[in-house]
Amino acid sequence: MEKEIIPSNLSQSFRFFSWKDSLENVVQHVGQGDSISVSGMGNVWHYHPEVELTFFTEGEGFRYIGDDICAFEAPQLVLLGSNLPHHWTVKRSSGFCIQFPFDAVSPLANLHESIYFRDLLQEANRGLVFSRECRDEVFLLLQHCVQCDDLERLVRFFQIMKTLCDAPAESISSSEPQAISKSHSAMMKKAVQYIVENATQEEMTIQRVLSYVGMSRATFSRHFQRAVGQNYTQFVHSIRLVTARNMLINTDDPITQIAYASGFSNISHFNRLFKERWSMTPRALRLLTREADLLV
Template structure:
C-alpha cells in the first residue's frame, strides 16, 4: 500500500529532525549532530501527511509540487512551509537535492512552551494551506539549513532558532498561500491509503488513458465512496485532478522542448488534439501555441 500517514520519529526531547537528499526523495538521509547520517526511505513522492510542520528546501532540480489542492511545476530554489496534517507530495523530482526540517508544535514540546515563539502562531495557522516563500529570506534560511548537517547539537538548535526567527521577521508579501482550502485529516483516516494509491497511479500513467473504473479496481472502493473521498483528500474531483496534472505536464513540455504540439498532447494522455486544445485553453486561458509563444518561444 502507498504511504499515507507518515510517522515522524523523534528522539526523546528532540525539537526537530533534519533530512536531506541528493538525487530523489525516496533515498533520504536523516542528519544527526556532528555530521553523522542515518539512511531512510523517504515518503516525499507519495501522497501523505503528518502532524509535524515541515519546511522543505529544493536546492537543485525541478518537478511538480502538490500541497492540498495546489498543483504547480517549479524550479529550484524552492522553499515551502507545510502545516500540520496537510497532504502533500512531490512528483518528477529526479536529479535533485534538498533539505527538509520537520518539527512538532505540540504544546508538550519544551521549545514551544516559550512565550517568545508565540509570534509564529499566525504564520503556522497560515501554513495549514501551505506557504511558498520568496525574497531575501530564502537565501538566509537556505544558508542555515545547509550548515546544519555538520553542526554540533547546540549549533543545530541555534540554526533552527535562526530559521524560526527568519520566518517570523519575513514581510507578509514573502509568503504565497498554496492550497485554497484546509484539510482536517488525522492518523485514523481509513481512506487515505487508497486515495494515495489512486494519486500515484494517475501520476504514473499520465501518457495513457486512465478512468474511474481503473481507479476503482486499484482502490477496491465503490464509485460513490471513491468520488467522495478523492475530493475530500485532494480538494477536487478525480476528473479535474487528472486534467490539471496533464495540462500542467503539457505546460512544462511546451516550455522545455521543441516537440510538436500533437506529440505533446499524446505524451499527456490526449489522443484527440481538439479535446487537448479545449482543456488547455480552459485551464491556461490560451491555446498551447499561444502559451508557447507567450513564454518566449516560437516553437510550433
C-alpha cells in the same frame, strides 16, 4: 495517501535532514557531525502531523501539495503545515528538510517565543513558497546546521523561523487538509499514486481506478475529494495540463502532439481547459515563452 509516522526523539524539539540524489535516501543529522540514515517518503503522496520546511537545492519535476499540482525547479523553499498532503516526482534531487511537531504537548509550541510564528504556521496549512531573497538567506542557515551541535542547530532553527516570518510568501493550495480515516487514507494513497503514474494515458478512466483500489464510485469520490481537495476529473486534468504546459515551454513538439502525449484525445477540449487554467491558449504560451527566450 499515507500517513507518515515520524519517530519521536525526546532529545530534540525538531529534526533536521538532508538528502542527495534521491528523496528515498535521507540522513538525519544529530549531535555534531553525526548522522543516521532514514527512509524518505517525499516521492509518495503522504502526510504527517509535523510541520515541514523543505528546501530543494537541486532537481526539477512536479510538485503535489494539497490541491495544487505544478512543475517546479530548484532552488525552491516551501513550508508545509500539519497534515497537508504532499509529494514530489523528481528523478534526482538534493536538499534539506526540517520537521517539528507543533501541538499542545510539543516543546516548541509551549515556548512563549513561539507566539511570533504561530500566524506563519497557520498560513502554512495551505503550504507556502518563499521568494529568492528569503531562500538565499535560509540556505546559508541550513548549511550551517549540517555540522553544528544540537544547541547551535536550535539557534539556527529560530533564525530560520524569524527569516520566514519576515519574508513574503505565496500560498500553494486553495484549501486546508481534511481528516480521513486510516483505512481510507491507505486506499487514497494507492489511488493517487496510480493516477499520477497513468494520468497521461488516454484510456485512463475512473473505472480503472475503482477496480485497482476495490472501492465503489460513491465511496471513492467522497474520500478522494477530502484527501486531495479535487474530484477525480479535476485531478486528472490538472496533471495533464501541467504536463502539457511543461512540454510547451521545454520542447519544440507540435501543440497537437503535446495534447495527445498529455492524455487529451480532443484538441478543442484541451485548448478550452488550458485557457481556463492559465488565461491563455497553448499557442499564446509558446509564443510568450519564445519571446522571453529571445530577450535573455
